[in-house]
Amino acid sequence: MSIVSIMSTCRAGSLTVLVWITVSLCTPVLAQGDLVQQRWMGLDSSHFTVLSQASDRQTQRFLRDMESWRQIAAYQIVGSAVLPAIPIPNYVYLFDSEADFAAFLVGEERGYFYATPRANFMGILLRDDQSLLQARHHYAHFLIRNFSDLRLPRWYEEGLAAYLAGVNIDDGRGELARPSADGYSALAQVSDTIPMGRLLYRDDSLASPRLIQFANLKSEALFHYLRHGYAEDAFPDRRAQLARYVELLLEGRAARFAFDQSFDITTAELDAEYVDYLSNSRRPRVDVEHGELAPVQVPGAAPLDPDRVAILLGELGLNSGRLDTA
Secondary structure (H helix, E strand, O other): OOHHHHHHHHHOOHHHHHHHHHHHHHOHHHHOOOOOOOOOEEEEOOOOEEEEOOOHHHHHHHHHHHHHHHHHHHHHHHOOOOOOOOOOOEEEEEEOOHHHHHOOOOOOOOOEEEEOOOOEEEEEEOOOHHHHHHHHHHHHHHHHHHHOOOOOOHHHHHHHHHHHHOEEEEOOEEEEOOOOHHHHHHHHHOHHHOOHHHHHHOHHHOOOHHHHHHHHHHHHHHHHHHHHHHHOOOOOOOHHHHHHHHHHHHOOOOHHHHHHHHOOOOHHHHHHHHHHHHHHOOOOOEEOOOOOOOOOOOOOOEEOOHHHHHHHHHHHHHHHOOHHHO
């Protein structure tokens, strides 16, 4: 569905009235017209509707990479390049100005993705790696929860979402960014905050935001190790064991049974192996395993008139929780 057809449909409904009232009464930024009157480009692809402050070329490249990234995510989630169609639009807002972007931020986030029953909203600041990483992380969670089996354990979902968020597109292939030495060193030092058995078996023990944060970080690094630790001779190949573990979980087996039947070590031994990896890995760049990616055709972007921009930005403000910017 194109931006034009979406906006034509919206004008006939009460939602447009609500958005315009909010834009007019609640928004210092939009009411003054500064943001609305800027040059915004609109561009549609198979899965995304983009509103962009960037140039036509930058917007096209972003959208092409995002469509390729989604295919790679599909391979990791369902084993093929195609996910079922989502019957609602995915709006992506590309900001070139940090000040404009900050008007829609809540808390300390640098990138965001909000899912609603009527549409999804993603906000990204160009040339900010953390912004893209965070937005893709949230979007990956959305894809996993909608298209994978809900019996997957919490640590696995979090690890997979972080893994997918870090996938960059390079000449038609998925490549993971190289982890930082400081990051791995810090993770090794706090590993015992969440012992491996607790991470794998006891989701209900994560009783505070601090523990959840540590669990998320450990899940991300553990997932990476189990997928790619074998790339260094000092560490065993545990990919088949991980696959068997997931297979047993999806058969309805208990988490402890699935681990014991799949891995040839205890959780304590895996913990020690994991810390050894964090402490001694050379952190090589690795390619993400995926099948052939379909070519992505992206049309040229077209300027959007201020009325459409006001409605789309108003909706972003409403759904981001920033009513002062809606």
